[in-house]
Amino acid sequence: MGEVRRLLPQADRRSVAVSWDRVVERGFDKAYQRVLDMGSEAAIAEVTASGIMGRGGAAFPTGRKWDSVRSSPGTAKYVVMNADESELGTFKDRALLEQDPMGPLIGLLIAAHCVGARQAYCYIRGEYREVETALSQSIDILRKKGWVGGETVDVEVRRGAGAYIAGEETALFNSIEGKRPEPRVKPPFPTVKGLFGAPTLIQNVETLANIAVLFAHDVAWFRQYGTPATPGTKLVAISGHVNRPGVFEVPFGVPLQEIIDADDLAGGIAGTGHLQAVLLGGAAGTFLSSAEVAEVPLDYGPLAKHGASIGSGAVMVFDDSVDLAWVVTKLAHFFADESCGQCVPCRIGTRRVLEILRDGNTWQRESDLRELGLAMRDASICGLGQTAPMALLSMLDRPYLRRVEMKGDEHGE
Amino acid sequence: MAVNTGMPLTERVAAVVADLPKDRSQLLPTLWRLADHFGCLSPSLLAAVSEVMHIPYAEIYGVASFYALLPWDPGQPVIVRVCTDVMCSLKNSSELPTVLKDHEGVVVKESPCLGQCDLGPAALVGSRVVRNATPGNLAAEIGEMRHG
Numbered sequence A: 001m002g003e004v005r006r007l008l009p010q011a012d013r014r015s016v017a018v019s020w021d022r023v024v025e026r027g028f029d030k031a032y033q034r035v036l037d038m039g040s041e042a043a044i045a046e047v048t049a050s051g052i053m054g055r056g057g058a059a060f061p062t063g064r065k066w067d068s069v070r071s072s073p074g075t076a077k078y079v080v081m082n083a084d085e086s087e088l089g090t091f092k093d094r095a096l097l098e099q100d101p102m103g104p105l106i107g108l109l110i111a112a113h114c115v116g117a118r119q120a121y122c123y124i125r126g127e128y129r130e131v132e133t134a135l136s137q138s139i140d141i142l143r144k145k146g147w148v149g150g151e152t153v154d155v156e157v158r159r160g161a162g163a164y165i166a167g168e169e170t171a172l173f174n175s176i177e178g179k180r181p182e183p184r185v186k187p188p189f190p191t192v193k194g195l196f197g198a199p200t201l202i203q204n205v206e207t208l209a210n211i212a213v214l215f216a217h218d219v220a221w222f223r224q225y226g227t228p229a230t231p232g233t234k235l236v237a238i239s240g241h242v243n244r245p246g247v248f249e250v251p252f253g254v255p256l257q258e259i260i261d262a263d264d265l266a267g268g269i270a271g272t273g274h275l276q277a278v279l280l281g282g283a284a285g286t287f288l289s290s291a292e293v294a295e296v297p298l299d300y301g302p303l304a305k306h307g308a309s310i311g312s313g314a315v316m317v318f319d320d321s322v323d324l325a326w327v328v329t330k331l332a333h334f335f336a337d338e339s340c341g342q343c344v345p346c347r348i349g350t351r352r353v354l355e356i357l358r359d360g361n362t363w364q365r366e367s368d369l370r371e372l373g374l375a376m377r378d379a380s381i382c383g384l385g386q387t388a389p390m391a392l393l394s395m396l397d398r399p400y401l402r403r404v405e406m407k408g409d410e411h412g413e
Numbered sequence B: 001m002a003v004n005t006g007m008p009l010t011e012r013v014a015a016v017v018a019d020l021p022k023d024r025s026q027l028l029p030t031l032w033r034l035a036d037h038f039g040c041l042s043p044s045l046l047a048a049v050s051e052v053m054h055i056p057y058a059e060i061y062g063v064a065s066f067y068a069l070l071p072w073d074p075g076q077p078v079i080v081r082v083c084t085d086v087m088c089s090l091k092n093s094s095e096l097p098t099v100l101k102d103h104e105g106v107v108v109k110e111s112p113c114l115g116q117c118d119l120g121p122a123a124l125v126g127s128r129v130v131r132n133a134t135p136g137n138l139a140a141e142i143g144e145m146r147h148g
């Protein structure tokens, strides 16, 4: 089936990305008008019927989240676009904002209207300055049209400053509030008590783009691609040993192997030409062996049988020259550095994992690592600590990915 | 760049952020503004912010020190952040910091994933993204930062 372009604009677009013409050409003006005409409740029902799930990693049903924010008591409510994108191997929100910033923004305006928010934020990582400029210019265009500001909703761009944890939703709220970006204990959930203590809807960039294209069409159109359980398309960011690394839009349910091999997608394995493994979903993702890659489609249900998920949409491809022990040691480094240090299981756990990997006797310490992983999963405050050892454990679960020697840091550096 | 006008620091800080609301939620935008204006942050700058925004110094320091991108190196050096995360390392990005060490007035730091893995090795020179980084195109970008 190959590449689809719905969230990403067709290559033959006449309009430039940051322009009112683009809004019109993509049908986003009609989308917004359609929502205003049908009213919030009907619009939320349409989001629910579309089956859109969050594209930021957790795949939570988007319509349910909107319902919850809308029905939470409170006069002040907020919506937030999460463009912090700092997960290893993840660059699809960047590509989307470069190619079509108006889509996610219109999605944000629709979201604000539906949940009753008068103030919106776009939180973008500090390393994406060019994208931030395009985003600000796009907001100005919408402001001139009277769609932003005044009696509608105001939109403020917030620049992050280099902290992976700030992408976690409650840490992001603290960052906007001028506090240290440390995650909060949940519950209460953001839908009830989020930014400034008010009901808050926070969505990933790609989720909001889905909203814009949904309302530019309808539910039947939206469900033309994907699977009944997971309708629509997904942006995947492919890097590593493939011939055409980049961001591609594919229908849910497409075979992973096809994403890697198709000429109009990643174009086949590069490097040694032999696939060893794919790390799917980011630093807290799951390693899939070449045999698994050959049989599994890009969908939550089938992937769950392999203990995997789509996560942020990162597909990191490794040929058979890569020492995966080196990879997991690097991941361990990352988590130990980026842990905010607020809770003990994560602060100490990420350090312990790193020490064990550095000592190089990983296989002998397998049961210790598993126990540590469970403790971190059960007792950490946020997703970082809960999932930090995931990739490592997924490698331990796949003995055929084990190398004879694991030397951690000494290897490959 | 920062010109010393003889004004006390607190007044200079107040002038630079005059248009920003003096609200706690404006702390990070304020720090970014000052970093851009003065080239880097310092304890005395944070003390001035504390006075201007009526936020305790310790709170401001706690926030400012959390973020990796806020600059603290005095003397307006060019900061180059080379991505040495997994995907860029596969493309030998970890060799780039050594090569760059010879540039004068350049501070080289290693960075986790910059979100450019399809075009790695990636680096940030100042706030500019450099894709497919080589010693050559990094040197060119550093030169441009200095003179442009």
Ligand SMILES: Cc1cc2nc3c(=O)[nH]c(=O)nc-3n(C[C@H](O)[C@H](O)[C@H](O)COP(=O)(O)O)c2cc1C
Binding pocket: A053, A054, A055, A056, A057, A058, A059, A060, A082, A083, A084, A085, A086, A087, A164, A165, A166, A167, A168, A169, A170, A202, A203, A204, A205, A207, A208, A382, A383, A384
């Ligand atoms: C450590 C950590 C980092 C995260 N970083 C991001 C991020 O950069 N972008 C994002 O959209 N979601 C990120 N998330 C997920 C958010 O907490 C949240 O679930 C998401 O923004 C919700 O949007 P969605 O429902 O549209 O996916 C992160 C979560 C964790 C635990």
Ligand code: SF4
Binding pocket: A165, A182, A183, A338, A339, A340, A341, A342, A343, A344, A346, A347, A380, A381, A382, A383, A384, A385, A386
């Ligand atoms: S799990 Fe880690 S990152 Fe999350 S709050 Fe605890 S220490 Fe911070």
Ligand code: FES
Binding pocket: A088, A089, A090, B083, B084, B085, B086, B087, B088, B089, B112, B113, B114, B115, B116, B117, B120, B121, B122
């Ligand atoms: S690993 Fe270097 S940009 Fe992602």
